[in-house]
Amino acid sequence: AQSVTQPDIHITVSEGASLELRCNYSYGATPYLFWYVQSPGQGLQLLLKYFSGDTLVQGIKGFEAEFKRSQSSFNLRKPSVHWSDAAEYFCAVGGYGGATNKLIFGTGTLLAVQP
Amino acid sequence: EAQVTQNPRYLITVTGKKLTVTCSQNMNHEYMSWYRQDPGLGLRQIYYSMNVEVTDKGDVPEGYKVSRKEKRNFPLILESPSPNQTSLYFCASKTSNYGYTFGSGTRLTVV
Numbered sequence: 513a514q515s516v517t518q519p520d521i522h523i524t525v526s527e528g529a530s531l532e533l534r535c536n537y538s539y540g541a542t543p544y545l546f547w548y549v550q551s552p553g554q555g556l557q558l559l560l561k562y563f564s565g566d567t568l569v570q571g572i573k574g575f576e577a578e579f580k581r582s583q584s585s586f587n588l589r590k591p592s593v594h595w596s597d598a599a600e601y602f603c604a605v606g607g608y609g610g611a612t613n614k615l616i617f618g619t620g621t622l623l624a625v626q627p
Numbered sequence: 628e629a630q631v632t633q634n635p636r637y638l639i640t641v642t643g644k645k646l647t648v649t650c651s652q653n654m655n656h657e658y659m660s661w662y663r664q665d666p667g668l669g670l671r672q673i674y675y676s677m678n679v680e681v682t683d684k685g686d687v688p689e690g691y692k693v694s695r696k697e698k699r700n701f702p703l704i705l706e707s708p709s710p711n712q713t714s715l716y717f718c719a720s721k722t723s724n725y726g727y728t729f730g731s732g733t734r735l736t737v738v
Contacts, residue, residue, distance in 0.1 A: 521667075546727075555731040556717065602669060613658050613677075613721055614685065617669040 514539050516605050518618035525593050526626045533588040533621050535577075535603030545586040546604040546615065547577055556602070562586065573597070598625045629654045633718050633730035640708055640737055648703040648733050650718030656728075658721035659701040663687065663714040664732075670717065676701055708737040 517536045525531055537543055547559040560571025567579040577588045586603060603618040631652045640646050652659065660675040662685075672685030676695040690712055692704040701720075705712060718730040 516669075556729040558726065561726065604670075614660070614672050614675065615662075615670075615719075615727060617662075617671070619667055619669040 514605070514616050516603050516616050516618035518601075518603055518621050520621045521619070522622045522624070524624040524626060527595050528592050531588075531590045531593045531597070531623070533601050533603075533623070535586045535588065535618060536584050537586065537603070537605045537616075538584065539605050539616075543605045545577075545579060546606070547571065547575070547586075547588050548602045548604060549573075549599050550602065550620075551599045559588070559601075593623075593625055595625045595627065598623055629728065631718055631720055631728050631730040633716075633733050636731065636733060638733060638735050640735070642709055642737055643707050646705050646708060646735075648705075648716060648718075648735070650701045650703065650730060651699050652701075652718075652720040652728070653699065654720060654722065654728065655698060656720035656722065657698065659695070660685070660719050660721070661691070661693065661701070661703050662717045662719065664717065665714050673703070673716075708735075710737050713737050 515538045545562040548556045549559050550556050559575050560569045562569045562579045569577050575590050579586050600620045600622045602620050604615045606615045634649045657678045661673040662670040664670045671687045673691050674685050674693040676682045682693050682695050713736050716733045719727045721727055
């Protein structure tokens with residue numbers, strides 16, 4: 513079955529510390545992978561996406577993610593967290609064409625940033 | 628500006644009173660979709676549409692209807708809303724380079 517697992521429901525980091533949010537997926541075909549961020553009361557903003565090529569993907573706001581096919585993972589990282597990064601983060605996987613246009617989302621990781 | 632517009636942003640209604648949440652995109656996208664977001668469950672697809680007059684069920688279609696009479700609009704219809712449909716709803720359209728543009732969301736409360 514197609515699925516996305518974000519094992520950490522809630523993470524707290526100190527401002528300036530590094531961050532890694534985990535994402536594991538199960539998908540039968542070549543996956544297209546995404547990370548979205550949702551600030552309180554806001555919609556979804558795309559941070560980055562992976563389709564093919566270089567497995568290290570750079571996104572907006574200083575985020576990056578690494579696709580590891582052997583581990584079925586697409587973890588999100590940031591070297592130094594800012595207070596404004598406090599939000600909920602969603603990993604998603606999709607295919608291409610037909611019903612596989614559907615994005616399958618993880619349950620989200622809520623990030624809190626301590627001063 | 629390329630965007631997906633949902634209305635209303637907030638809605639409180641009573642059980643059984645039919646309602647429609649509108650969704651419109653100005654990017655000429657063929658594929659559109661509705662999701663609902665619930666705490667601890669992430670976003671789940673309700674319905675999707677591959678093109679005009681082509682719609683199909685997603686993962687949680689019960690209690691919802693959609694229509695796609697023109698490419699730009701994809702309304703979500705709740706014929707008889709129930710409290711378990713209280714949720715945050717997002718409309719999305721798919722771009723040509725496989726990105727998705729999401730609307731700002733509609734927070735629905737059914738009492």
